[in-house]
Amino acid sequence: MGLHIENLRKEFGKLVAVKDLSLKVETGEFVSLLGPSGCGKSTTLNMIAGLLYPTSGSIFIDDVLVNELPPRDRKIGLVFQNYAVFNHMTVHDNLAFGLKIRKTPQNEIGKQIKEVAEFLRIGDVLDKRAGGLRLDQLQRVAIGRSMIVKPSLFLLDEPLSNLDAALRAVMRVELKKMQKELKQTVVYVTHDQLEAMTMSERIAVMNKGELQQYDTPSVIYNHPKNQFVANFIGSPSMNFIDCSFAEKDGKAFLDAGVFSLDITEFHEIVKAQATSSELILAIRPEDIKIMNQPSTDETIETSVYMVEPIGVKTIVTMPIGNRMFKALAAGGFRAAIGDRKWIAFQRPKVHIIDKKTGSVVV
């Protein structure tokens, strides 16, 4: 087991930053802690690193209880958003630093630096001072510095946030490739759902110090456990609209005022699990079909509020009731503001959420 956290809790005075978190990360696995700022993800990482002491709970790294161990004895590598590199030192000396402290023989140091530098594509800047590097090169050096001591566990806290979108996309792929090739165990903190989705084997979604869901990207995306997870993952976000549960002639309906959806097939499950008749219909933008004419009884009339062509896709915003819905159409889709359209939901993709508890019922 790479990392095992049990009932981890951290209180700062009255504030509970992390609430009884339990999590297992397999050796060689890439796990992201994902959530908005203040959700407890960085606090969790800092406890794993030994920079913060937990209020209660246990942390095991490679099956060793490390609660009492100082950071340097935990066999971890740490990389932060702000590159902790020595600006006045050369890239070579930065990389050598951790090895020298560990009294690695000189010829061994040279060999390892060459390897790591090649891997991270910083071989050509080894003799440059770190202070003069580009941002992405700096981050590569920071990663190299941690990597070179071969940690059991690699901890990264928003390492790509300072880079622009294009560089972030490049670094995302390189980090992932490196982790795969080295079979490195990684815990990666981010607020960016795209980073978490694309890099992780499993994602731990956190909110207000509590673990919301821990699963593979595909399960998190397709079967979110609650409204928070549903809303946080995916871009553009999922659409939500308040509905009430109605029964008529032995059939069940989701009544949103402007439309009503037959949900008889989920009748039993909704009745059994929902705590009240107040429900929320949730649907992803790619699961909405836009049409020029009404087709079935369940198509909903609307008008185009905005069309945003973004190359391979087009985002179409349309009012439904008092909400703005976003749908994804093909790249060639064209419509003018105000055009009359009809939309239909891809039925198997409709989620039903209990409004009171926020839990996904269907």
Place this chain on the structure above:
Amino acid sequence: MVKVTLQNLSKTFGGKTVIRDLTLEINEQEFFCILGYPGAGKTTLLRLIAGLEKQDKGDVYLDNKLVNNVHASHRDVAMIFQNLALYPNRTVFENMAFPLKVRKMPRTELRNRVQEVAKSLSIEHLLDRAIANLSGGEKQRVAIGRALVRRPQVFLMDEPLSNLDALLRLEMRVELKRLQRELGQTFIYATPDQLEAMSMGDRMATLSEGQLQQVDVPEVLYNKPKNQFVAGLLGSPAMNFMEGSCRQSDGRTLLDVGSFQIDITRFHKALERATGPELIFGIRPEHIKVTRQRGPNSTCEVVVYVVEPLGGEMILHLGVDGGLIKAFAPPGFEAKYGDHVSVEFDPNRIYLFDKKTEEAIL
């Protein structure tokens, strides 16, 4: 509501040419986006239009009127910056009234004007709130409102959304575009984000090292880029490029890219434009078909390096000739690191660029 005409504009800062002989016409009521990397000259261009910088050469016309010698304060141009430059401790009303107070507008007229603009921006209810207590989106509106009260003829916006989080940015994109439509004003919008430029611009220009690369509607830039720079700038993931060289074989013209060849005989007319046999082959990720088995139309076999699930779709990074290309996986496609798969390039969607001049050949 004016037309903006720039003629042979040049600007140098301390020997460095920032704007290079730039000619551009922006139509009235147009949402015009200027896209380029940091340092491309976007901000300088806006400042030249606003009159905050004086060009070394060339002319600026507002509504066919030469304004080279008209001071910024008399150009009827409003500029909105990335950091918004609002007074955080003042109320929304005070912030919006500020430009009118400076102009010594009578009290009742001032109050009416601010209220009217606040209403058009749906921020009437916030007028007494302090800026510090507003959300990012609300602040954005106040900044626009403060510019609007002056009834400017042209809006210049310099990366106004870059400080917002991803979700809000998506929302503000739609709102800004709607606002521009409702106001019927000319907006000139500088951004490094290709998504913003494509989704918001009626037309757009790409700028590199102070030079215009291509000016047209976003669709044309996306589908018919004039050169490799524009081709690589638009689209996410970006277009794939591979180097190749032309050779004749049995009366056919083949482009040899290393691990595969493509018959480009049918382009022989266009190929006359090439300055040499060395070409760059380009293909967008959405025009690559990935299959498990090699089919009759397969271009070559590749190895899966990285799999990036985005939720609704999946991007595959595939190793070809020592480099990586990106492709969208078909729905339901399962792939993992190290898998061998086949790719097929859509023959009607390939791009060719001259390696020397980087100009598009097709």
